[in-house]
Amino acid sequence: MSTVFLHVGQCGNQVGIPFWKRAAKDENVKNGRTFLHEDGTQRSLHIDSEPKVIAKINKTNTVRKKNLVFGRRGRGTNWALGYNGLLKKGEDHIVEDTMEMLRKEIERCDSYSGCVLMHSLSGGTGSGLGSRLCEMVRDEYPMSHLVSCSFAPCQSGESPLQHYNSLLTLAYLNRYTDCNILTHNDLILERLQKKMETVSFNQMNENIAAALCGVTLPTDTLTTKCGASIGMEPWEMVRSLCPHPGNKIVQINHIARSKLSWEAMMSQLLLNLHRYDKDGKPYRSLSTLIVARGDSTDSFHSAMKTLEKKVKNAYSCVPWNPYPIDIWTARNNLSGSKSASLSVASNHSSVVDYLDFLLSRSQTMYKAGAYLHWYWRYGATEDDFNGAFEEIASVVDSYKEAGHIFIQDQTHKG
Numbered sequence: 001m002s003t004v005f006l007h008v009g010q011c012g013n014q015v016g017i018p019f020w021k022r023a024a025k026d027e028n029v030k031n032g033r034t035f036l037h038e039d040g041t042q043r044s045l046h047i048d049s050e051p052k053v054i055a056k057i058n059k060t061n062t063v064r065k066k067n068l069v070f071g072r073r074g075r076g077t078n079w080a081l082g083y084n085g086l087l088k089k090g091e092d093h094i095v096e097d098t099m100e101m102l103r104k105e106i107e108r109c110d111s112y113s114g115c116v117l118m119h120s121l122s123g124g125t126g127s128g129l130g131s132r133l134c135e136m137v138r139d140e141y142p143m144s145h146l147v148s149c150s151f152a153p154c155q156s157g158e159s160p161l162q163h164y165n166s167l168l169t170l171a172y173l174n175r176y177t178d179c180n181i182l183t184h185n186d187l188i189l190e191r192l193q194k195k196m197e198t199v200s201f202n203q204m205n206e207n208i209a210a211a212l213c214g215v216t217l218p219t220d221t222l223t224t225k226c227g228a229s230i231g232m233e234p235w236e237m238v239r240s241l242c243p244h245p246g247n248k249i250v251q252i253n254h255i256a257r258s259k260l261s262w263e264a265m266m267s268q269l270l271l272n273l274h275r276y277d278k279d280g281k282p283y284r285s286l287s288t289l290i291v292a293r294g295d296s297t298d299s300f301h302s303a304m305k306t307l308e309k310k311v312k313n314a315y316s317c318v319p320w321n322p323y324p325i326d327i328w329t330a331r332n333n334l335s336g337s338k339s340a341s342l343s344v345a346s347n348h349s350s351v352v353d354y355l356d357f358l359l360s361r362s363q364t365m366y367k368a369g370a371y372l373h374w375y376w377r378y379g380a381t382e383d384d385f386n387g388a389f390e391e392i393a394s395v396v397d398s399y400k401e402a403g404h405i406f407i408q409d410q411t412h413k414g
């Protein structure tokens with residue numbers, strides 16, 4: 001089973017660099033054909049509308065040079081320009097080139113299982129082209145999996161267009177992907193700023209890559225009896241965490257430490273969890289996946305016997321899911337033999353706060369007509385916006401309903 005990775009825009013490509021560096025250290029990745037070709041090159045495509053970041057990727061010798069697709073100029077933080085391309089004739093070859101390279105890459109797989117897309121929610125390329133590719137990949141390969149790893153901008157405001165871009169993109173991701181692994185740059189920054197004064201994108205990306213590798217790289221749990229990894233991790237994660245089409249946003253909490261017990265690591269990890277909303281009501285986890293790496297003594301499952309209640313309480317698992325926590329383990333950890341890591345991926349209702357915020361900001365701006373001329377100029381329509389408002393409002397309702405079922409159930413028991 002093979003997975004093809006699509007890295008789109010500056011953010012999607014820059015996060016990809018440490019992701020692949022880590023992945024390449026994993027013995028199962030090196031020996032398997034899930035992520036890499038026989039000659040060690042990556043099953044990845046690197047796409048950007050401008051050449052700068054792709055030039056960096058070009059220097060790594062594990063990337064197939066024909067899989068680098070780039071244009072001449074960026075999409076100016078504008079979803080519409082990213083989605084529709086430059087309207088002048090002859091400029092927009094990126095979408096066609098990408099789909100052609102993807103087709104060839106898929107043909108090179110013995111058994112293609114799906115795509116993982118990495119991109120920002122607010123850059124013009126990451127958001128607009130990311131949305132477009134998502135739609136086209138789903139259309140072209142409807143039976144294969146499609147998972148997105150998307151990166152939300154700092155809410156303090158990097159660009160006045162970021163709320164529109166993020167909302168429009170999240171609507172596309174909800175329509176076309178099986179699962180959206182959402183990372184908030186804000187949260188990563190906040191965590192790193194506790195440890196260091198200045199934080200660079202490189203440091204953030206190392207942190208993000210560690211979390212993404214935590215849930216996507218081979219585990220012993222999903223390795224076949226003959227010891228071969230068939231690369232089911234991303235797709236088993238979809239099955240485990242996103243069984244309902246209205247709730248497919250997953251967030252990851254990750255910690256890596258040496259010399260700490262599993263109990264101590266889990267306690268530290270839970271400190272980072274946002275458990276309550278502004279009214280003090282607990283968020284709910286619809287489903288949770290824990291991946292423990294560095295479990296060389298096979299001790300994690302017995303540690304979980306005492307930790308399970310604590311984790312269920314902290315994540316406030318919904319009672320209607322009979323298997324609220326899935327556990328995978330791996331003997332090795334990528335950062336060294338003595339270290340261990342815990343990655344907890346959860347379909348968590350705390351995402352409603354972010355979606356509500358995006359909806360209200362975008363709707364206020366939309367009613368005032370703010371910045372809309374930039375979108376009309378590049379071919380966006382009122383339907384794009386109204387469709388996105390509706391889609392995201394329905395996601396919010398779906399998460400709220402999941403919590404409501406929980407409350408009804410509790411009341412019933414009481």
Ligand SMILES: Nc1nc2c(ncn2[C@@H]2O[C@H](COP(=O)(O)OP(=O)(O)OP(=O)(O)O)[C@@H](O)[C@H]2O)c(=O)[nH]1
Binds near residue numbers: 011012049075154158
């Ligand atoms: N975590 C992380 N975020 C990034 C990185 N680079 C950019 N971003 C974030 O991504 C958003 C901007 O998107 P970019 O990926 O730079 O833009 P793009 O997709 O190349 O689109 P255009 O340049 O507008 O054509 C902002 O929220 C940035 O904070 C990165 O390396 N890591």
Ligand SMILES: [Mg+2]
Binds near residue numbers: 010074075
């Ligand atoms: Mg760019």
